[in-house]
Amino acid sequence: MxxxxxxxxxxxxxxxxxxxxxxxxxxxxxxxxxxxxxxxxxxxxxxxxxxxxxxxxxxxxxxxxxxxxxxxxxxxxxxxxxxxxxxxxxxxYIKGKTLKELIKEKGKLSIENALDYSYQIAEALQHAHKNHLVHRDIKPHNIMITDDNRVKVTDFGIARAATSSTVTTTSNVLGSVHYFSPEQARGGYTDEKSDIYSLGIVMYEMVTGKLPYQGESPITVALKHVQEDIKPPRELNSQIPIGFENVILRCVQKRQADRYSNITELIKDLKKVRNNIDDIDFNDIDSYDSHTKIIPIVDVEDDEIVKSKAQVKNTKKTKKTSKKDGSGKIIFLGIFLAFLLATSIWLGAYQLKKFFASGDLITVPKIIGMQEEQARKEIEDLGLKFEVEGRAKSSEFKVGEVISQSEAEDNKVKKGYPIRVTISEGDNLVKVPNVVSKDLEYAQELLEDAGLKTKVDYENSDTIPENVVISQDPDSGSVEPGTRIKLVVSQGEEIKHVNMIKVVGLNIEEAKKKILDLGLEVGDITPQPSETVAKDQVTWQSYVQGTKLETKTAVDLFISSGPSEESTNNGEEIDVSNKERPITFLLTPLPEVEETTIKILRTQDGITDIVYNKKHKATEESVYETFSGKIGAVFEVYCNDTLVHQRTITKDE
The missing domain is CATH 3.30.200.20 (Phosphorylase Kinase; domain 1)
Structure with missing residues (x-):
């Protein structure tokens, strides 16, 4: 081939x-x-x-x-x-790798990438299912990942309309044995839920790096799909969120009725897992509902009360007998502790006084409510140290403002003394998802799901496909809900325009060079006999001089192939006035009316014919139309029965 x-x-x-x-x-x-x-x-x-x-x-x-x-x-x-x-x-043509190749290279994918790919595959299947098509062969080999991390589902080789009969009747069950559903293995009824099962197996492989069923032969693997329960993926990779595991396990249920009823429900759950992934404690497997077991919450305080009551019960009698003897000891112990406390306070005050007397003191300013950088400057300008000891959410303070300071306003401290602060993260901050290299519609959906807004600017790009995000601001971190994220989106290559030049009369090679130099392309070249124009000279061009064209537009040309055999008779010239030649008109509808009837009449040899009669809407673009006629033929152009142009074919036409 x-x-x-x-x-x-x-x-x-x-x-x-x-x-x-x-x-x-x-x-x-x-x-x-x-x-x-x-x-x-x-x-x-x-x-x-x-x-x-x-x-x-x-x-x-x-x-x-x-x-x-x-x-x-x-x-x-x-x-x-x-x-x-x-x-x-x-x-x-997709420049990238198959999902299978990526899994082999990395062993298993990150949770973020697995969720992203799963969501995009589900979106593709949702579109197919809405068009009544079941893929029936979803597997990593049929899923391409482009260089900019976009999913492309391919190979609808065994897809069939969901509304038609979907019972496998051939002895050879189609599909890939490691990924197909139990109903496909049995040769039974397949529908959209069969694709959901296969996608569940693909998700399982992405997050674990392993296939759930292995066997010495395809039949062995097929039987396991029908008979054996799947091993929960968290047993192979404890980093998988519980929610994601639950999604996978629901997809791969043996009975079709136990799976998601449709792909849209699966997409909703993937969104939930994706939006909460950073809040999940991967190591705390008992803090979420699980298919394996549910652990009730243990109340520590109640447990201590029970222990205390037991101790009271066991020692009640002893305390009664020793109450009198113990009261004197308690009084003595209280006096001793009071003495120790007073001594400590005196010694502490003495040491502080000695500390403050050893150098110049600085008055601490109030920095609560200031932005972090402003507060840092104010503290450090005084010769003190500025230390951030933590960040916390706050409905009272905006993002970046100081919530608290370790030393109160007007306190006096030595130079170099550390002032520790807590900085506000705002109220209910959300993490900004990375949407660079994603399709605009998908990027906006991700940001909207995170509670954020978007502002879109467009730029031309020779490398990034149209409607794909080039950059975002901010590109990471946490922001307040409703924050507007600025997206710069590709609008593809910059479209340039040039004005067409006249190439009629030029040699074909010279004409080609001039067309290519303009950034245009040479279209069809049609030779035609001519008794008046030298061979290989251009006699007609599809766009007249001055026409504004997009770069890479193809320009068609007619060239002379020289005199025809009929034009000469033993070297004697014959009359060529009866030879027809092309003539081109630019037809433009009138802008002030909704519809224009354009009619062209040709008068030739005393006979008038209608050579063009069509209706054009005002929204339509101008078009070129080419006709033919003899020398002396007259063409009249009418717009809504009004003569707007007249032209006669001459020898030089």
Missing amino acids: IGKILGGRYEIIEQIGGGGMALVYKAKCQLLDRFVAIKVLKDEFVNDEEFVRKFRRESQAAASLSHPNIVNIYDVGVESDGNNQIYYIVME
């Missing part, structure tokens, strides 16, 4: 992957000058009607989907290669 050109435009460069039914190649689209991925049905299946039907169904199913987390389908086709048929699908 390497080097073949499919569809007259897709040049196969290299093989980049393969599956049970097809091989995947990287190719170059010669028309749009971009890389694409092409899936080609394997040779051994092209004569198998069942496989061909599934292959065609893949293209029809995937082409109907349009979502940021689903690989785009550009084109489908069949091409003959000798006696063989090549069935192919042209898809978006």
Whole structure:
């Protein structure tokens, strides 16, 4: 396949992957000058009607989907290669790795990444399910992760409409044995919940680095899906939040009725886990509801009271007998303790007096309510030390303000004495999620779920795809709810405009160079016989001089192929006035009315014909239309039956 050109435009460069039914190649689209991925049905299946039907169904199913987390389908086709048929699908080329490759590289993924990928996969499945399509082969091999950490679900190879019969009737159950659902293993009814089960297995593998079921053969693994309970993932990785484990375990229930009723419910729970992940104590497994056991709260204070009552009961009689003897001892002990306390106070006061007398004293200012940096400057300018001993939430003080100070206002201390403060974190602060490299809609959803607002600015970027976040401010830390996060979002490459120049009359090579120098592209070049124009000279251009065009716009050209055989007779010139030649008009609807009827009349050889008659809305863009006529033919352009332009074909036209 390497080097073949499919569809007259897709040049196969290299093989980049393969599956049970097809091989995947990287190719170059010669028309749009971009890389694409092409899936080609394997040779051994092209004569198998069942496989061909599934292959065609893949293209029809995937082409109907349009979502940021689903690989785009550009084109489908069949091409003959000798006696063989090549069935192919042209898809978006993804620069990145499969989720399976990432898991193999890292052993297991971070909780944050696993949650992020799970959410994006679920979003893709939600879109597919809304379009009545079940994937039926969700596995890490079919999930691409781009270089900017975006998920792309691919390979709807065995998807089928959810509204049609979804009972597996073939003896070979489709899907990948480590990830498919119990109902797929049994050859039973599959629906959206089958995708939820497979996604649960994928999530399990992401956070543990292991598959829940292993076996010596596919049949052994399939039986385990049907018969054996799954090992809770926290037994393999204690860092998994309880909430995330509960989500996974609900997804992989044996009975379809015990799983999430739909993918939307799963997405809601993933949001809850994602929003609370930083508040979960990973080591305190008893502080959350668990599938394994529930531990009641132990009241320590009540326990001590019980012990005290038992001690009272056991010693009540003893205390009664010794009450009289003990009263004298208690009086003596009280007098002794009072003496020690008085002595300590006297010695402490003496030492403080000695301390203060040893140097100049500084009056402590009031810094409560000041911002941290302002308070630090005021304290350090006095020659004292400024120490932050903690931060705390406060509804009274704003973020960054001093809540308390260790030395009260007007107290006198020595130079260099430390003033310890507590800084406010505001009331109910929220952590700012990192949304850089995420799709704008998804980024705004993440920030909205965190209780934050957004302000969006756009910038052109040659490297970041359109509608993807380039940067954010602030990019981390904690802020008050409702804080507006500034996002800078890519609007793709900057679109530049140039004014078209006249290339008619130039040699084709010179015309091409001038078009390319403008940043435009050369479109179709059509040779036409001409008795008046030298061979290879441009006789017509698709955009007239002065037309404003976007860069990379293709300009079509007509060139002279020289005199035709009919134009000469033994070297004698013949009349060429009857030869028709092209003439182009720029048709623009009137802006002041909703609809314009544009009509063009051609008068030639005394006969008037209507060569164009169409209605154009005011919102439509101007279009170029090309007609033909003999020398001397007159063209009249009417807008709503009013003559607006007249033009005659001349020898120089």
